[in-house]
Each structure stands twice: as C-alpha cells, then as structure tokens.
Amino acid sequence: MNIQLNPSVLVQIVLSLVTGCSSYASEFGSPQHPLIHTKANTYQKAVGEEATLWCNPQNLGNYVVLWKKDDQDILTAGKMMVKPDTRLSLVDYNLRIQNIQPHDGGQYTCYISTDGPVISVTHDLQILVPPSITPEPSDGQYTVKRGRRVALKCTATGNPAPSVEWTKKDGRLPSDEIKTVGDSLIIHSISKTDAGVYICSAQNGIGQAARAEINLQVLYPPEIELETNKVHTGENKEAHLTCIVEGNPPPQVKWYKGASMLTDSPAVSFTSAYNRHTLILRNIRSGLDFGNYSCIAENTMGTFKKHIEVHGRPTSPVFRSKPNTSKEKTYMLTWSVDSYSPIEEHRLLYRKIKPYHGPMDSTKFPTGEGDWTNVIIPGDLSNMGFTHLRSYKISGLEDDSEYECLVQARNKFGWSEPSRLFTFYTTRPAPLASDLEWKHMLNQAAQTKLPFSIQILISLLLALTQLLR
Template identity: 30%
Template sequence: MRFCVVFVSVISSCVCNEIGDFISPPTTVKATENNTVLLPCYLNTISNDEAYAVSIRWYKDDNLIADSSNETLTLPDRHFLWKNGSLEILSVQPEETGEYVCEIERSEPWGPVRQTHAIEVLHSPSVEPFPSNGFLQVKLGEEVRISCKAEGVPYPMITWTSKGEELKLIDHREILKFTASDRQMAGIYECTAANGVGEPAKASIELNVIYPPEMVTSRSWIHTAPGHRVQIDCRVSADPQATVTWLKGEIPVHLDSRVVTIVEGDKHALLIKNVQRSDFGIYTCRATNELGQGELAIQLSGVPNSGVFKHTEDKNQDAKNHYTLIWEVDSYTPIIEYSLWFRTYKGRLTHPPNWTKLTIPTEHSSGPVYSKSYTIKGLKERTVYEALLVSRNRYGWSKPSPILRFATAGAELNEDMISTVQVNVQENVFAYSSSSSSNYITIMYILIFLIKLFV
C-alpha cells in the first residue's frame, strides 16, 4: 500500500524572520485516510544557542499529547515527535481530525510561544436515518418529521428524493418537516449525502399515511326494473382496512340467496339477482376503521334514465322557423310520455325567459332504448334556443336531460354556447314517485332544479 506524506512547505521571503519567529506559518492540512501528516514547530533561532528552546509541547483540542521534557508521557499510537519539534502522524484516521497547538518553552528572557495547526482527515460520507428503523407511520393530517444525520469530511451536502424525483428544497437540509395532507404523500423518501470523497451515502425512510375510509362509485343512480339483475358497487380505500356494511335507509340489508355481497380487492358490491319493486330505494355503502367512517349513497330506481339528445344538424340546415329534435331514453319499463321544455337562449341572465312546455306522447316500441323525433314549429329565424327533456314510465319521472342548445337558420352557436351544451346535473334532484299520478310533485321538483341551475 502506498502512503503519502503531507507536510507544510516553507516559502522563502525577502523579509528575514526575527529571532524567535516561527519559520512556517499556521496551516490546515487536508489529508485522506492512511496518509502521513507532518506538522512543523521550529523557530528562527541564534546559531549554536543550545539553551534557547527549553521544551516543546503539542496539544490536540487542548489536551496535551506530547512533551519533550517529560519522558513519562507516552505519545498516542502512530505519533512521533522530531527533535526539531515537528509532529508526525502516520496513517491518519478520522479521529485525528482536530486543532493542534505547538508550544515552545524558551529560556530567559524569552517566554513561551504558540502556533496553531489543524488536520482535516477527509473521509467519505455516512448517513443515519431517523427513525433509525427506516419506517414512519402517521395519520392523515399529522406532521411528518424525518431526517438523515450525515457525517464526513468535508461535511456532506444532503439531497432528498421521493418516488424517483428530487425534492426541490431551498437548502441541503438534514430534516424534512411537512404535513401529511394527502395520503399520496406516502412512499419511500431517500436522502443522499455527498462530499466529493468516495461514493455518496444513501438511506431511505418509508412513510406510511393511515387514513379513514375514502369511497367512490361509478354510478350514484342506477336504473332497473323488477325481474332484472343489478349490481351496486362502491370502491373503498382505507388504512387500516375498513369494515364495509350495506344499508337500505338505516336498516342493514338482509342477505340471502337472492341478495349477496361480493368483494374483489377494494371493490365492494351488492348483487341483487332478481329485483323486486320493494328493492327500489337508497342504499348506503358504509365503511369503518379505527380512524373514522365513510358513507356513500346509491339510489336504485325504476324511473327512466335521463334522455340524451342526438346530433341533428344535417336535418336542420335550412330550418328557419322549425327545428327537429331526436332523443333516446333508456328504460326497462315502457315510456308513457315525454315532457319537452324549450326557450330562447339569452345567455346567463339572472331572470331567463320562461320555458315553453310540450307534452309528447310516446310511440309503441320495445325497450330498453326508446327513440323519439319531434319538430318544434313556430320558431324565430336567426335565434338560439335551448331545450331539456324529462320522461315518465310507470315508476315516475326521470331526471332532466343535459341541456341542448340549437340554432335556427342564420344564427350560429359560439364557443361559449357550445362549451355549455352539456350541463352537469346534480344527482337525485328529483324525488321519484311510485305512482304515475304524481305530476304535481314532479313539476315542483323540476322547478327546484331550474332555480338551482340558473340562479
């Protein structure tokens, strides 16, 4: 193995040192592990003056380690004191890093003089994570505090990464503090310490964020009919794992051979194999763990699905005073009638024009998809209109369709109009009556919907 000797070179100067001056200047020696370091300690003295220097002492971090006048003091391992006062340290190790003071005791009339050197033993970095086991669990919303304590000479710089991406921090901090405001903050956090000596050191901490149940469903309103098979789904995410129960109203659903539950990963389903009219209603998917409870309401109904207007521009290119609408409605039970509402479009006014309401009978057709075409006559030229549709079967009226905006010949729909053609309608705006004679109640619900939509 090769070793290097690191020493302080003496630079000559045209200015002569006075008697009693140190020949070499104070210095900080940077050396890698296993190198040899030589720290000088000698004065510019009078020739042949043997009595000038009485003794030489060396201190490391204020602790005496060498004394030329004390033969009983043992030098530390790998330390040697030269006759000229220099201190040599073989194969330096990290523990040799520190401040070294050379003190020369002189004969009368001179007093002692001191000179300070320093050694920095360069060594590759290391990191110690906190928590030391590399795992931290917090509740959603709690403060997260993780850290990596670094060591090395020079002192390492710390960088942090999470999910493969470097965290953009304002400094190279050892400690990360933040609030676990989102469960997606969970994952592996890795710190890297680098100081240019050897390979960087890395440590990782796994953060687990526990949280109360979070629930979603693809459909909060499901159309069905007696005799059909239907499945109600909800997806539950929770840590710790949640217990899921199904309720109808506030009563737990009675499970038997006709009504069963299915669990596939985070998907929980209630399967009704043969729907009965008594199955209609609002079902609650309830999930509970030690941190809280979540609920999701899903309505099972026999009333029709919302109608959907179809594209008819090719049929209305020259329509000046009329416009043909085509729509489709999904219903397992025959449609009895439609209610078509239309009016001129005046933008988002506080008090828009009143609706014109048309009752349109259905035609005999087999379901579950019912199609209908209707031409509105007596319209104004170069005018933009909007329309919506509700449908009725034996179980009641549907929710309103998304609003359709259309124009007679000479008028155009601008981007603002087109961008709002499909209006998102809140679920369960209407209450559903099991009687076909509930027209008055249905009209009241439609009015409530329209007030919410335009006010």
C-alpha cells in the same frame, strides 16, 4: 532482566535530566538560545492517509523536544516515543502519523523544554471524513395525522460539515408549504398528498454523497367517491355499485341496504381491487332489491358514508336530431332512451327563445319568450328492447326562429331525469317568384340608370307586395 516504565514516569525522568543539563548550561553559558523555525500550519488529511507535522528546532543544545496532542497527551520526548502507537514516529524531530484515523484530529504542539519562556509551534490536524447521514427516527418510518406540523430530520456528519438537501421520491416537494431549517424539512400543514418517501442527501466534497430515506405516512379518516349515485337496472338483471375509498389506515368497507348489513349470498357478492369496492346484486327483484344502498368506510380516524340508489326508471333521454332543419314551421325531433322495461309515455316541453341583440357579453343568454308547451307522447309498449328510439314532429312554429326543448320518459317504475336542453332552428321562407321579379326589375333599373324617383317607386311597390302576402 527487562524493566518496563510507565510513559509518564519515563517523561519525568527525561525532564529531570533536561533540567539538570539546562542548569549546567546556564552556569557555564550557552552561545545561542534554542528556537523553532517552523510556522503554525493546518493539515487536512483523509482517513488512511499520512501526515508529517514539522517542528525543525534550531540551537537545541542540551534541551529536549517534546510533542503533545491537545496540550494533554505527551507523544514524544527527545528521540523517544512515549505514546505506544506504532503509527507514530519521529523524522528529525518532525512527527509522522501513518494510516490516519478520525480520532487523530486535533492540536499538535512541538515545544522545547527550557527554564525560560516557552518555545513552541502548534499545528492543527483536520481529518477529512466523507459524509454520513442518519434519519430520525433511525428506522426511517414517520407517521403523523393530517393537518399537523411536521419536521423531518436527518443528522449528517463529516468533515467539512456536510450540506443537506431534500427531495421526494416519485414526486416534487410541496414547495408552497415547506421550508428547510438546518438538517430539517418542515411542512406546516400536512395533507394526504404529502405522504411518500423523502430523501435527505449529504455531501461535503469528500467521497460520494450519502443519503437516507424517511417514509412519511399521513393518517386521515375515510373518503368516498362514487362512480355514480344512481344505478339503472332491470328485473332479473345485475347491478354493480362501486365506491372508491381512500383513508389511512386503510378503511374497512361494509355495505348496507337500509339498516341491514349485506353479506355474501347467491344474490349478493363483493369485490375489492386496491381502493375500489364493488357490491354485485344478481337477479334483481323489483319489489325487494330496488332502493337505497349505503357504502360505509371506517378506520381508527373516523367513519364515512355515501348512498347509491338502485332503480328501474329509464335513463335520461339523449337527442339525436340535428339543430338545423329545412322546414319553415315544423321540426322533427328524435331522441333515444335506455330502459329494461317498455316506455309507456314521453313528455316533451318546448318554447321559443328570445334572441339577444345587445353587445357581446358572456353573462347574457337568450331567454324564453313564453310558457313551455307540454306534449305527452305515447310510448311503444311492444318494444321489449333496451334502447328505445322515438321521433315527434312539432308543428305551428314560427319562421326563422330559435327554440329550446327537453324530454322525459316514463316506464312502470317512474319518470326518468330530464334530458339536457336542446336547441333547434327553423328557416326563413323562400322568396316568391313575384318577389324575385321585382328584385330583378330593381336591379335592371339601377343598371339602366333610370331616374332616381322611378327606382324609389319600384322599391315601394316591392315592399307593399311583401306586406300583402
């Protein structure tokens, strides 16, 4: 017949026997007191390894050695295993633990049960656990509105306690706006550029580093940039109007002309590629299709609108002349302008610039000496091309001077925007032959060492000649 006893009951029986033996030993005397030679120690073991915790009792006599874990679980009594765990065994009263698991960590005490002072030694078994890390929330998805304070957090475990580092995938952390507190990354005021995948890495020197990702989404209202706010086209031509739209959630984009929303038709179509939204107008009709169009973007965070004008006016003229000229009092200006319709006239404005002779100063610029001269120049109504080239000769200019000018062009739809300011120069007059002769005489006088009074007289005569020209 097999009789199974509860481990705690079995321990009580053993302890009763020990107490009786101890009383007997006390009655007849014991030559030496029991003791434990082993000193307390800290054992560090990784999961799966083996550890032997030493006790090494001496002068044991009839006393019994017991092992406890965390001063609660009785593991052994004498040579008997109390805890039913096949990984535990005794080697001369030393406790051996095989295939160590994380829950095996704790305080292990070997003590001798006596009726006097406690004789014991306690060891600390620390289980070395590789790091693991979990994002919060566990799915790694974090969404926040722009401008809010954000605390990204990852929970790291392991033994020793892991250290946590933060990086950003495909980019750098916004270092001027963040700080780390424990396992958290704090961004004080989130912006749309802070969106992306953040990586938290944990390491403690045991095994490989662990990592987790948090995908940070930043919600913000729509924003619109225009390729241009004015689109130049012509009758029976096409016009492409493009809005570059950003926002999160991705905005819905609609196009309007005035108060009327546009829809697909033979004359109107729409294209979208990532954040570029384009309205295509075909077979432009001057009386109906020229005007202001609106690009409107909307998401749950708000609405934004920008306007684009479709027109048939000429583009802003571009000067093709060189700034310098070999002429003294004239200058030949040349410019080009693009227009689908013939140019009816040009308006040219020019004036002389007053030079600045003071110290070098970036805030000082040449200024105009007088009013603008306004010249209306006829266009070429027979030119049905797109690029229109025009030249005009300005006369009556001053020698050795600097001028600035601008030009506009007009077709049947109106005036273009003014060109950029253009600067040109006239040359100083060439010296007369008589001037060259006087200079030659002066040089000869200097070389032949004529009296100084004669050299002065020649110089005065040369200056008088210049004034009388």
